[in-house]
Amino acid sequence: MQIIDQLQRVIQLEKTPKRIVSLVPSQTELLCDLGLKDxxxxxxxxxxxxxxxxxxVKVVGGTKQAYIDKIKALKPDVILCNKEENTKELVEACALVCSVHVSDIYNLEDSLELIKQYGEMFSCSETASFIIEKISSEFENFQDFIRPELIIKVAYFIWKKPWMVAANNTLINYLLEVNKFENVFGHKDRYPEIEFSSSGIIANADLILLSSEPFPFKETHKKEVQEIFTKATIELVDGEMFSWYGSRLMMAFQYFKTLRLNLQSIPL
Known part of the structure; x- marks a missing residue:
């Protein structure tokens, strides 16, 4: 079987993989929802x-620093990685163990393509099609809901010390656009560090979103930010909904709808 991953790398598999190592949290969840937990x-x-x-399941380390010796000992048929989550060095080290599939996600189309690829690679196309149809239906319904809503200028924070935001060329930015949130850092690339002060471009944001991951923003951080940006609305948001792809997207659009409805009661 020949599979072309999302970096256009050709992967040769002699048969359907039966032993899988997943080095990406959202892809682990997707595998389980595809019925591949075992x-x-x-x-x-x-x-x-x-x-x-x-x-x-055996824990082999983190997404950036996994233990190759532990992975090798598991005798996997395939290792699943992601361009953003895993380092190039880790992917190359894994490739010395067995076949490696690398995903690369920027939008909904990429996410659905990955689900389809997993369906083919792991012989579970029927379940994959169900998940794809569910996500597509939720997305279409959300588009109908969000169409009459006004555009809101936002800043989306992912880290503190240093302060970092999600900018262009990210799945987060794509989903912000889907929500009719105009990213004030949309002119920057990826996840830039920014100077956190009451002056500058962030002051143009009507809404500041503090993500639950990778930095776990809490109510105390919300109060801290509110003291600086007194005129902006500060909201804690579920980072998994904005950055996890795969089957998590079946729940994401309902979450976005609830978030938007809650914002309607807040003067922006």
């Missing part, structure tokens, strides 16, 4: 969905 032999310490997965 085929997982290795995951990362950040793979938190389903909640029991780290107790049931």
């Amino acid at each position: 085929a997982l032999v290795g995951v990362t310490k950040f793979c938190v969905h389903p909640s029991t997965i780290r107790k049931e």
Whole structure:
């Protein structure tokens, strides 16, 4: 079987992989929703969905620093990586163990393509098609909902010390646009560090979103930011909904709808 991953790398597989190592949390969740939980032999310490997965499957390290010796000992048929989540060095090291599939996600189309690829690669196309249809339906319904809503200028924070935001060429920015949130850092690339002050471009944001991941922003941080940006609305948001692809997208658009409805009661 020949598979072309999302970096256009050709992967040769003699048969359907039965032993899978996943080095990406959102892809681990997708595999389980595809009915492949029993085929997982290795995951990362950040793979938190389903909640029991780290107790049931061998943890091989993190997304940036996985232990190749532990991975090799599991004798995987395939290792699943992501261009953003995993380093080039880690992918290259994994390639010395077995075949490696690398995803590269920037928008909904990329996400659906990945689900389809997994369906073909793991012989579960019927379940993959169900997930794709569910996500597509939720997306279409959300588009109808969001169409009459006004555009809101936002800044989306992902880290503190240093302060970092999500900018252009990210799945987060794409989903902000889907929500009719205009990213005030949309002119910058990826995840830039910014100077956190009451002056500058961030002051143009009507809404500041503090993500639950990778930095776990809490109510205390919300108060801290509000003291500086007194005129902006500060909201804590579920980072998984804005940055996890795969089957998580089946829930994301309902979450976005609830978020937007809650914002309607706030003067922006």
